[in-house]
Amino acid sequence: MTHSNPLAPQRVTSWRRAPLTAVPDVAHVALRESEDHHRANFVRAPVPMLVLDVDATVTDVSDRWLDLLDYTRLEVVGRPVSDFQALSSAQQTTAGWADFLAKGEVRDVERCFRRRDATELDVLLSATVERTPGSGEVRVIAALTDVTSRKRAEAALQASEEGLRHAQKMEAIGQLTGSIAHDFNNVLQAITSNLELILGRVGDDRAEVMRLADNALDAAKRATAVTAQLLNFARSQQLDLRPLDPVEIISRLRGLLARAAGERIALEIDVPEQGVGACLADLNQLECALLNLVINARDAIGGAAGTITISLRSEEAGADVDDRLPKGGYIGLTVRDNGPGMSEEVRRRAFEPFFTTKVPGKGTGLGLAQIYNLAQQCGGVARIESAPGKGTEVAILLPSIQKPVLDIAASVTPSVKAGVEAGMGETVLVVEDDAMVRSTLAETLSELGYRIIEADDADAALGVLEGGAVADLILTDISMPGSMDGLEFARVAGSRFPEVPVILTTGHIDVLGATTLPTNAGILSKPYTRGDVSAAARHALAKHRH
Structure with a gap:
């Protein structure tokens, strides 16, 4: 759309109608004064208003309209109203103009106007067509109601409700998962105990039976690992939350992470020289989450050469970080890849339990759900940014800690992996x-x-x-x-x-x-x-x- 030069002479249609030559001078003066009075009221109207001619060209505007859109009268009068509308609204105005003139009136039509600084305003527009008898002159009087704040509040409320529905869905699935895992653990317990009893009673001459029992025991242990993942997703693990140095963790795991990424993928570490301090998390779960993210990034890149970047940043909670977080300091752990990226539909569902884009047998769909819940249990959040052709970035924000905190798992019996020690008849x-x-x-x-x-x-x-x-x-x-x-x-x-x-x-x-x-x-x-x-x-x- 071409815009006319606001400094060039403009075609201005007068607010007043053409003079009536047959009217006596006294009546003419009275009419002129009446029109001047009405225009003055129009210009000072508390509602943003504008006058258009039959071609949808602006012929006059109220001061409130000029203030709202930050233009001068000289810049506006003589230009098509579509010049001041967002593209979609301009197209709607142009396409529906003839029908509007024929109808003669519209009420509370949604339109979007553009201010001088290109910010957009959502408005409700009401307009009436006025026709001068005899002359056929057409004039359109339009009034605007700014509903930008209301629309944004409604959008925020809708997003909040959607987030609540998502959280409720995650919570319901989590409770179901926990119940299933509980029952499954009882079954596994019986399998594991009976296999160990078999192994303890079979002699060396029954090597084949022992081999099969060992295989079954290994399978039970793998099922145990899956159950642990289910329980962790269900927020059912007793986390050992303590201050951790993420720089030290990344440094210690660097070799393992590089091997997980593979030979064709470059692993880059982006960590501030001064470090980022300590974060509150569970060591084992955080290490597993980091390894899981690198493996996911590798799988996303596929067999091609690529780059995976692990970065750490200190952040202060605020609207520009994440409005789900209370105020305070956070450490952002980010894993980014230059793979094909996700569609918006996949990105929105990526944290859902059991959702996976991998082929059957290559993933449970619990990895990212587990990371999501780990972040929440630690008092932080997890988020994903991705788009087709632009790679994927998964970030975990964890609370930063300045001093040691109480170990919440202190009352739990320590895990002892020593050999079997017999009782003494107790x-x-x-x-x-x-x-x-x-x-x-x-x-x-x-x-x-x-x-x-x-x-x-x-x-x-x-x-x-x-x-x-x-x-x-x-x-x-x-x-x-x-x-x-x-x-x-x-x-x-x-x-x-x-x-x-x-x-x-x-x-x-x-x-x-x-x-x-x-x-x-x-x-x-x-x-x-x-x-x-x-x-x-x-x-x-x-x-x-x-």
């Missing part, structure tokens, strides 16, 4: 509602040298203890039917039998929430191995003796 009360898990756990403990008492729920276990049975250790599942779950049972047992330590077992750590464990209790996560049971039992008994 009595263990095993409380588990799943009969298969209970029987295999009892048999495992029995082979480790413990005496066993079994109960299928907390009420039965409490009855055993109150009936006079003596236990040196209680090993109870958390999620059980009945009037008490395992956690409540541990509290009751701790108050009535304080000399007896408790190990709480669970395949779904999220059931604890923000609950503080009883002082006499520790955690053993399912599925556990024979060595895990041995280490947890010896640790609990030794700790309680001291």
Whole structure:
């Protein structure tokens, strides 16, 4: 669209109608004064207004219109109104002008005008066509209502509602995932325990049976890893949050990350010389997230040569960073690739659990969902920027920490990966509602040298203890039917039998929430191995003796 030179002489159609030569001088003067009065009111009108001729050319404007769009009257009068509209609105005005003239009126039509600085204003436009009898002169009076703030507020509200729906969907799927993982862990526990019992009883002459049992045990361990990923997505892992130096982590993992990227891909590290300080995160989960992002970037690039860049930046929370974050300092860990990029549809769904663009068998669709939830659990956010042909950038923003914080996992039994240590004839009360898990756990403990008492729920276990049975250790599942779950049972047992330590077992750590464990209790996560049971039992008994 060509714009006329605002400094060139303009064709101006007068606000007043053509003089009526037949009107006496007195009447003519009165008419002139009336028209001057009406124009003065028009110019000073509190509403942005403009007058157009039959060709949609501006013949007059109110001062409020000029102030709103930041133009002078000389720059506006004589130019098509479409010169001051956004392209889509200009096209609508041009295409519908003839119909509008025939109709004679429009009310609250949405249009977009452009200010001098090219910013856009959303308006509701109402206009009326006036025709002068006899002369056939056509004049259009239009008034504008600025609704830019309202439209932006509505857009923000819509985005917020969409974000809430997305969060609710993620939460619902997460809860479902956690429940599935809990049940799956019970199945894995029975498989793992029985395979270990088989391996312990088969002699050397049964090498083939032992090989098959070993293979089955390895498969169970791989399934355990998938379950851990499910639980982490479901926000169900007890994270060991502590101040970490991301520069040190990247430096230590650089060799591993380069091997993960592959020989044809250059791995670049962009870290400020002065460092970025410490961030609050779980070491193992952050390392896994970084490795996962590099592998994703490698897969996105495909077999071609490319570049993956890992960068760190210190950021201050604000509207220009991410409006989901509370005020404070953050560290941004970014992994960027120069691959083909994502479509907008894929980018919007990338953090959804089980969504993947990889071929079947090449991905669970949980990697980015796991990273998303890790960032949230640490008090930060994760985001993706990508477009077709422009590569992909995944950023994790984590709270920066200036001083040590309390280790929230301090009450959990330490993970001990030492060899199997036999018991010394102590009595263990095993409380588990799943009969298969209970029987295999009892048999495992029995082979480790413990005496066993079994109960299928907390009420039965409490009855055993109150009936006079003596236990040196209680090993109870958390999620059980009945009037008490395992956690409540541990509290009751701790108050009535304080000399007896408790190990709480669970395949779904999220059931604890923000609950503080009883002082006499520790955690053993399912599925556990024979060595895990041995280490947890010896640790609990030794700790309680001291």
